[in-house]
Amino acid sequence: MSSDGRRWGLSEKLCLSGRCPPTCHNRVSQHGVKIPLEIFKTGKTGWGVRSLSSISSGSFICEYSGELLEDKEAEKRQNDEYLFDIGSNYHDEELWEGLKSVVGVQSTTSSSKTMDGFTIDAAECGNVGRFINHSCSPNLYAQNVLWDHDDMRMPHVMLFAVENIPPLQELTYHYNYTVGQVLDENGKEKVKHCYCGASDCCGRLY
Numbered sequence: 494m495s496s497d498g499r500r501w502g503l504s505e506k507l508c509l510s511g512r513c514p515p516t517c518h519n520r521v522s523q524h525g526v527k528i529p530l531e532i533f534k535t536g537k538t539g540w541g542v543r544s545l546s547s548i549s550s551g552s553f554i555c556e557y558s559g560e561l562l563e564d565k566e567a568e569k570r571q572n573d574e575y576l577f578d579i580g581s582n583y584h585d586e587e588l589w590e591g592l593k594s595v596v597g598v599q600s601t602t603s604s605s606k607t608m609d610g611f612t613i614d615a616a617e618c619g620n621v622g623r624f625i626n627h628s629c630s631p632n633l634y635a636q637n638v639l640w641d642h643d644d645m646r647m648p649h650v651m652l653f654a655v656e657n658i659p660p661l662q663e664l665t666y667h668y669n670y671t672v673g674q675v676l677d678e679n680g681k682e683k684v685k686h687c688y689c690g691a692s693d694c695c696g697r698l699y
């Protein structure tokens with residue numbers, strides 16, 4: 494999965510100053526999973542996740558947890574099914590410069606151009622987030638959140654509801670792959686067909 498298109502959690506970044514209390518509403522993703530999530534067997538995409546209760550738009554669902562790897566280490570992994578590429582091209586230098594003056598924190602990186610990419614691998618260790626499938630018409634989105642350190646290369650990846658979601662509807666987010674982007678060890682294009690079933694499904698994850 495790739496992070497292209499995701500944006501930083503602006504309001505949570507303001508809490509980097511550490512001046513807000515633990516009850517601050519901007520800390521919604523720091524208190525763990527609050528929604529009763531169920532892992533279930535889907536028709537075509539293996540295990541998936543749904544909620545036993547209704548979810549309000551904007552609610553925090555869960556973190557995508559796993560082993561944090563440098564991209565070059567992740568590329569060597571045989572099993573790429575649970576990789577989440579945090580990426581580095583979401584970095585918004587102008588936004589960060591503005592925030593630094595507001596919250597008085599320093600980025601540990603000087604420029605987006607020098608940032609190394611990181612990937613989360615949930616194959617061996619992870620949480621419920623590793624079972625959430627891709628959809629071309631998703632009801633969740635992934636957002637980068639910084640709260641316990643200020644290294645922008647390795648944010649927490651948090652999943653939030655895009656809309657009100659009724660009970661038992663499968664939870665999905667867009668993996669943000671580009672078709673043709675994933676290559677095998679010989680440089681040959683890898684193909685993974687998409688079975689999300691959305692009317693606007695493009696037919697491929699990558």
Ligand SMILES: C[S@@+](CC[C@H](N)C(=O)[O-])C[C@H]1O[C@@H](n2cnc3c(N)ncnc32)[C@H](O)[C@@H]1O
Nearest residue numbers: 538539540574575623624625626627687688689
């Ligand atoms: C992070 S795992 C999601 C959980 C997975 N379904 C399982 O059973 O563990 C990602 C993998 O699930 C499958 N998958 C997820 N969404 C899919 C989709 N829309 N179409 C086809 N396969 C999908 C792919 O094999 C993908 O590499």
